[in-house]
Amino acid sequence: MKLGDGVEAAIHCAAMLAGVDGDGTLPGNVMAVAFGLSPSYLLKHLKALTGARILESVPGPNGGYRLARAAEKITLLDIVLAIEGREPAFRCGEIRQKGSYALDPSAYVKPCGINVAMLKAERAYRAALAETRLSDIVADFNATADQRIVAASCAFVALNQRPQNSKQRLINERKMP
Template sequence: MKLSEGVEASIHCAAMLAGVEGNATVSGAAMAEAFGLSSSYLLKHLNALTAAGVLESLPGPSGGYRLARPAEDISLLDIVLAVEGPQPAFRCGEIRQRGPVKLPASAYAKPCGINAAMLRAERAYRAALAGEKLSDIVAAFMDEADPRSVAASCAFVARHQRPQKSGSPKQ
């Protein structure tokens, strides 16, 4: 299975936003800069995360993005589904019912075994992603990453976060 680069970018952005203080935001342009992505490319994914309720978008010159709920309430599955959509990765086209060995429809009364196996694997994959919380990923990064990487990431967030004067603070 291959997930889009947008999934990786979205997870990194959500992890970055887990480090902002209070109800501050970080602009999409700053996050694009941090990860060497075009702003227009990243904006598409930030909008999907906002529509899915993972992020909150605040307009205006000091606006930007922040987590819509606590990092411990955001799973990798939430992010993957926001970016990739809810459809399963495998979509059975019932090709067994085509070609020169095609039989009458009555021969295909039982569901395709390949489709059933792929859907079982999809359920296991989604369950594993649902168990991976954004807060755990951020905590592991803080504990296990090279201290230079942690310092650089924290300094970037501190430099680019935009304090908000009004509105409810992030939960």
Template sequence: MKLGDGVEAAIHCANMLAGLEEGRTLPASALAEYHGVSPSYLLKHLKELVAARVFESVSGPHGGYRLARTPDRISLLDIVLAVEGREPAFRCAEIRQRGPGKLEPAAYTKPCGINAAMLRAERAYRAVLAETKLSDIIAGYQADADPRAITFACGYLARNQRPQA
């Protein structure tokens, strides 16, 4: 299974927004610059996260983005579904019913075993993402990251966050 690059960018942006002071926002341009991604590419994903109520968008001169909920109430699954959509990664096309060896439709009364196995894997994968909160990611980062990276991130955030409207 391969997730798009937007998932990584979205999780990193959520991690950064969690560091904002109360009521403050961070412009999309600052998020894009910090992560070295195209602003137009990132804006697409930011809009998806706002639509999913993971992020909030604030308009105006002090506008930007912030988390819509506290980090302990945002799961990685919330972020993945916002960016990738709700469809399972594996979609059975019933190719067993094609080709020269296909039988009449009545011969396929039992679900495809491959589809069933892939859906079990999808449920397990989503369960782990659902139980992993953004706050867990933040705690891991704070415990394991190089202190220079944390210092730089905090300074960048302080310089680029916008005051309360």
């Protein structure tokens, strides 16, 4: 199974946003530069994360993105499903019922063993992602990564985050349904 590159970008951006202070934000183009990605490519994935209510998009001069909920409440499965969709990675086309030796459909009462095995693996894969929280990834990074990388990441966020002032926060809250 191969996940799209957008999954990696989405998880890295969410992890970066976990380091933003309070109601602050990071602009999408700043995160694109941080990871060497095309801004339009990354914005497509940030929009998907916003649609899934993993991120919040804040308009205005101090706008950008921030986590929509605490990192402890976001799983890797949430992010993967936001980017890749909810459909299983394996989709059985029942090709055993097609082709030159296909029999009458009544011969195929038992589910396809390949499909059963693949869906079992999918459930295990999703369960593992559901157990891993964004906060776990961030904590592991802070504890085990080379401290130069941790320091550089923290400095990047501190330098580029946009503070949200209380007046702007009130305006944004009034716009929410």
